[in-house]
Amino acid sequence: MNASSPPTAHGPSGTPGAGAASDAPAVELRGITKRFPGVIANKDIDITVRRGTVHALCGENGAGKSTLMKILYGMQKPDEGTITVDGTEVAFSSPADAIARGIGMVHQHFMLADNLTVLENVALGSEKLYGIGGRARAKIREISDAYGLGVRPDALVEELGVADRQRVEILKVLYRGARTLILDEPTAVLVPQEVDALFDNLRELKSEGLTVLFISHKLGEVLSVADEITVIRRGTTVGTADPRSTTARQLAELMVGSELPTPGARESTVTDEPALAVSGLRLTATDSDGVVREVLDGIDFTIHEGEVLxxxxVEGNGQAELVEAVMGMRTPDSGTVVLGGRDISHVPTRTRRESGIGYIPEDRHRHGLLLEAPLWENRILGHVTETPNSRRGLIDARAARLDTERIVEEYDVRTPGIEVTAASLSGGNQQKLIVGREMSHHPKLLIAAHPTRGVDVGAQAQIWDQISEARREGLAVLLISADLDELIGLSDTLRVMYRGRLVADADPATITPEELGSAMTGASSGHLDHEAVGASAPEGGEEG
Incomplete structure (x- = not known):
């Protein structure tokens, strides 16, 4: 990347980087403590982030990372402690104060309005910078080109995939002139080649004086990109690590006291009995320009009992639409969906759920939880008519509460109790609640879309074990994930989706993440093996 004239941060005086001391750290946090009812989220945290570095923040789910970053971004006020930016002690009352000091944040769950365009989302709240018309559009294109984001200013956000939404969020931060970027799980939706490109960008940005606070559960990535690592456990800093002399195993042990898990190879449990058969599935959609495009183009596959497909x-190639078509959330133009020998192509979503489909959605906040409802009510979602949630057609609140307590215990959902809201849990604990809810109904088919996105290494291993155990008992799994190690490690059968079609088969026993990433960009078709993919993989690919 060659960003010849990067945006500059504007301090309170209106001049770039006002108040900055050239030798002062970009950010210093001293004695940060934050309490919530029943929980101490942060306790006496100390972190120093040097200017022009990538500083990684690691910790298990519920360790307090997100709370700490929200404090730095002005979304929450600490109960104790001080924040120093560029050598000046500050007190932020809102994100606007943080932005004025050159701090920007890209959240793990995006802050975008679906019914607005990219341009409108980016310019919203920053109209004084470049207006809302041609100048803003030109600036967005300039930043997009400079940082290789590939963002289209006039695209409607609701039509974008998760990866594109993330790029819009990154651009929005750069548009506001941030010099310190907080990136919360920025690689969760990227294939290896895209991760490499992002890291190349980060390295060049830091050489230009930009500072990055990088939150991630992917320890290999942290070790490859970070200049320094701070580890948080149970709300407090437990140490720093030098990525040049630290292994992923050591980092995992520092974080959670256990070794780094892998979704390793297991004995085959695939049977001859079809659990889900999808045939000739076609779906068209009309984009914002009125153009009708084929979103699903003749999808055919069968998942057998005991099989993970x-x-x-790459995000946006039809995976989300495939899931929604199987779930009954979208009506295909043609094709059939057969579950356990029963044609469910035209039955409603609730009936499909009652017939034995479990569902872990790709976006837990939009499709998996009622954030302001207590945990026991969230346990009922999607299974209102099933035991133990209902009896004789009425909600059985007592039984639902008892079963929620069981899920919290069995799945290690860290919470003060089942009456707290889902919003009060960390992202990983929200995910464990969803997985526990779906597995509790002993589904015939589990649709798992990014089941371990945003969870720590301990929770990741637990979710993998739960899926593998149920698979041994005959569960069929449709697995969609941006974690290629997870896909390769868990799958019995692996297929590549590109522009709405299943274009290639891959052997999980032999293919590498890098080869699979190349195939995902449309470089290969047909059957993929070690030699075939290696021969056809380009040096770089464009997203389809």
């Missing part, structure tokens, strides 16, 4: 593909 993994679907690999």
């Amino acid at each position: 993994g679907i690999a593909g």
Whole structure:
């Protein structure tokens, strides 16, 4: 990347980087403590972030990372402690104060309005910078080109995939002139080649004086990109690590006291009995320009009992629409969906759920939880008519509460109790609640879309074990994930999706993440093996 004239941060005086001391750290946090009812989220945290570095923040789910970053971004006020930016002690009352000091944040769950365009989302709240018309559009294109984001200013956000939404969020921060970027799980939706490109960008940005606070559960990535690592456990800093002399195993042990898990190879449990058969599935959609395009183009596959079918593909190539078509959330133009020998192509979503489909959605906040409802009510979602949630057609609140307590215990959902809201849990604990809810109904088919996105290494291993155990008992799994190690490690069968079609088969026993990433960009078709993919993989690919 060659960003010849990066945006500059504007301090309170209106001049770039006002108040900055050239030798002062970009950010210093001293004695930060934050309490919530029943929980101490942060306790006496100390972190120093040097200017022009990538500083990684690691910790298990519920360790307090997100709370700490929200404090730095002005979304929450600490109960104790001080924040120093560029050598000056500050007190932020809102994100606007943080932005004025050159701090920007890209959240793990995006802060975008679906019914607005990219341009409108980016300019919203920053109209004084470049207006809302041609100048803003030109600036967005300039930043997009400079940082290789590939963002289209006039695209409607609701039509964008998760990866594109993330790029819009990054651009929005750069548009506001941030010099310190907080990136919360920025690689969760990227294939290896895209991760490499992002890291190249970060390295060049830091050489230009930009500072990055990088939150991630992917320890290999942290070790490859970070200049320094701070580890948080149970709300407090437990140490720093030098990525040049630290292994992923050591980092995992520092974080959670256990070794780094892998979704390793297991004995085959695939049977001859079809659990889900999808045939000739076609779906068209009309984009914002009125153009009708084929979103699903003749999808055919069968998942047998005891089989995990993994679907690999760059976000936005039809995976979400495939899931919604199988779930009954979208009506295909043609094709059939057969579950356990029963044609469910035209039955409603609730009936499909009652017939034995479990569902872990790709976006837990939009499709998996009622954030302001207590945990026991969230346990009922999607299973209102099933035991133990209902009896004789009425909600059985007592039984639902008892079962929620069981899920919290069995799945290690860290919470003060089942009456707290889902919003009060960390992202990983929200995910464990969803997985526990779906597995509790002993589904015939589990649709798992990014089941371990945003969870720590301990929770990741637990979710993998739960899926593998149920698979041994005959569960069929449709697995969609941006974690290619997860796809390769868990899948019995692996297929590549590109522009709405299943274009290639891959052997999980031999293919590497890098080869699979190349295939996902449309470089290969047909059957993929070690030699075939290696021969056809380009040096770089464009997203389809």
